Amino acid sequence: MNESFALFGLNTTPLELLSFVLSVATVLLNIRQNHWAWLLAILSSATYGVVFYGARLYGDMGLQLVFITVSFWGWYQWLHGDETHDRLPVTRSSRRGLLMAGAGWAAGFAFLAWFLGRYTDTDVPNTDAFLTAGSLVGQVLLSRKKLENWHVWIIVDVLYVALYIHKGLMLTALLYGMFVAMAAVGLLAWKKSMGEDGSAAQAMVLK
Template sequence: MIEFLFSQYRDYPKQDIILEIVAIIFGLISVLFAKKNNILVYPTGIISTVIFVYLLYKWELIGDMLINGYYTTMSIYGWYLWTLKKNDHEEYPISVMNKKEIGIGVIIFLITVIFVILVYHFFDKFTSWTAYVDTFTTGVFFVGMWLMAKRKIENWILWIIGDIISIPLYFYKGYTFTSLQYFVFTIIAIYAYKEWKRNLAITI
């Protein structure tokens, strides 16, 4: 079983394996902070995404690298938004999407998918079915991160969808640790959605 799960790491540089594990640990810590609606989700998340940008660039996983580069940028943006207060209250409390935000979310998804398709064509990365799945998950995660910055409860639904798809996807690509990370992410996201939903019910 161990051989089946981790044999692909046999030829990996030791420092890359260590960096992947460190990035995963900080990623899990970040999601736990997000579940608790704690602003520390952002600094811990930035550490994880910056490491993954480096690793994914090295592994030539362009779509995944773009996702994590975007995560880093949106983490800075979300960190700023979550610090804003109005009359001693959070300016962006947990809330649900309105029609305008749904429209913006659809636009972000479509623009992201088109952009990734163009990038993949430029780098000639449409050589496997995984590239086509990557275009979809990138769009889902881009919208999810934007909604997280806005503290919209629907962000967790998108994380759950993207995480479930990413579990077998990363395992197939040969990154078992990252695949296991997305498995844990899925579980946390389900509980986080329930917790945010309870918090939302209290504030309404």
């Protein structure tokens, strides 16, 4: 699964290609607020963990393990996560929630940058740490169906494109370029699924 081959002029491996397909399907289902997205997220995280290990992106590799754990929690939240244990609606984060998200991102970055720089042979400890911490924040917001998760993913995915080009993971760089556009679509779609006053609504979008 690790033998390289050319696909439309891009060097890739069967495992990276599989991860690509699963990741695209995951985001498409997230946009539609379909809970089966979490199953595909678990599978894509497992395969991408192996890909990132081979590229010495240890922060991203560890992130996939966290994603697998968080995905089980997110799956439950989407199905039974509101106060009535009904399907979780889309809502906006409070100011306190946004401050906590920012603080968590900063703290995660500081710890991961130190850990990766000291205990691994990665050549991009700061970049890997910053994007890993941001991805964790985005995943938690996504799990709670907070609209702002899409803002986080847009920022993170733009920077990931540059990182994966640097690492020679061209198909994954293309994937994250697609993720930027898909996150923008997700942001608009989730806004439409909310009430005019920003209150929660259960409407599905992009059917």
